[in-house]
Amino acid sequence: MEREDLGALLARITRRLIDAERPLLSRHGLSMWAYSALSRLAQQPAATQQALAGAIGYDKTRLIALLDGLEEDGLIVREPDPADRRAHTVRLTEAGEARHAAVQADIRAMEDQLLGELTAAEKRALLGTLSRLARE
Amino acid sequence: MEREDLGALLARITRRLIDAERPLLSRHGLSMWAYSALSRLAQQPAATQQALAGAIGYDKTRLIALLDGLEEDGLIVREPDPADRRAHTVRLTEAGEARHAAVQADIRAMEDQLLGELTAAEKRALLGTLSRLARE
DNA sequence: TATTGTTATACTCTATAACTATA
DNA sequence: TATAGTTATAGAGTATAACAATA
Known part of the structure; x- marks a missing residue:
């Protein structure tokens, strides 16, 4: 078994x-973690900052500065509960x-190119299996 | 497409x-990068330290201390060409x-458990597709 | 007393430049 | 002059502890 x-x-x-x-994100003025937070929030708003930190696997203390920047850029809003x-x-x-949406479109296009050599069935199988493994 | x-x-x-x-490795007294280097060297010896650094995607300046530790532990030898x-x-x-070999056995066992819910065919398909994507 | 958001501090990891000895 | 290995230093990234406000 090699x-x-x-x-x-x-x-x-x-x-x-x-x-x-990295270059795609930087062209849109976002860091990897910033995109990760936006992606999560695009699915559903966060009830607390801590919940958001947990959902994306980030540290709650580092999230502060990240959200500060996103708020300053007008991309998110924090509201007291x-x-x-x-x-x-x-x-x-x-x-x-x-x-x-704009960044995700760029990233999906890049991913499709990377997966280009796979058949449609292989692509479905890969994404399906990975989703199952990620969900557990 | 959600x-x-x-x-x-x-x-x-x-x-x-x-x-x-992480806990498996630390039980064997190895860091992630140390295991990465050992894995590479198990496939084939390195002609230069720089080649080894490139092969595992590590920095040549950081590799020094890593190899120092491995050599001190008697796991590798450096020999002038x-x-x-x-x-x-x-x-x-x-x-x-x-x-x-000992660490890899532990890691393979852990991986098999993680992949446990997949059928043999799904496992083969996954590893095959990932190998192709990694090779390019 | 515990929790949310926050700040400050220390620590680790990583990247850059410069040195030596060879070529 | 260029390269392999090495060292030193600066910077980024990360983890820990402590604080104020609220529950």
């Missing part, structure tokens, strides 16, 4: 993908939704 | 895998081979 470790395979592919995403005044809800603005 | 970005999927799975590997006395070849010792 195969590579699964972790080594995934790490190499992930690194390639990140290298390809009337029910619990310690907490702040976080949601995308219209500009934030537009920015996220 | 799927997640490929990069986001891969990053999540890779992080899960790394979290699962008689043909070019600037260069050092790097290869595993017997102890290095044994250590690598």
Whole structure:
């Protein structure tokens, strides 16, 4: 059995993908973590900043500065939760939704090119299996 | 199309895998990069340290301290290349081979458990597709 | 007493430049 | 002059602890 470790395979592919995403993101003025937060918020607003941090696997203390920047750019808004005044809800603005959609379109195009050599069935199988593994 | 970005999927799975590997590696007294270097050297010795750094995607300046530690532990040996006395070849010792084999066995077992819910055919398809994507 | 958001601090990791010895 | 290995230094990224406001 001369195969590579699964972790080594995934790490190499992930690194390639990140290298390809970096210039796309920087062209839109976003860091990787900023895009990660926007993507999460595009699915659903966050009830607390801590929940958002947990959802994207980021640290709550580092999230502060990240959200500060996104808010300054008008891409998100923080609003105090009337029910619990310690907490702040976080949601995308219209500009934030537009920015996220534009970046995601670029990233999907890049991914499609990378997966170009796969057949449609292979692509479906890959994405399906990865989704299952990620969900657990 | 409500799927997640490929990069986001891969990053999540890779992080899960790394979290699962960390305790295994530390039980064997190895860092992630140390294991990465041992894995590469188990495939073939390195003609130069720079070649090894390139092969595992690490920085040549950071590789120094890593190899210092591995050499001190008796897992690798550096030998000056008689043909070019600037260069050092790097290869595993017997102890290095044994250590690598032991760690890899643990990691493979963990991976198999993680992939446990997949059928044999799905596993083959996944590893095959990932290998192709990693190779390019 | 516990939790949310926040700040400050220390620590680790990574990138850059420069040195030496060879070629 | 260019390259392999090395060292030193600066910068970015990350983790830990502590604080104020609220529950």
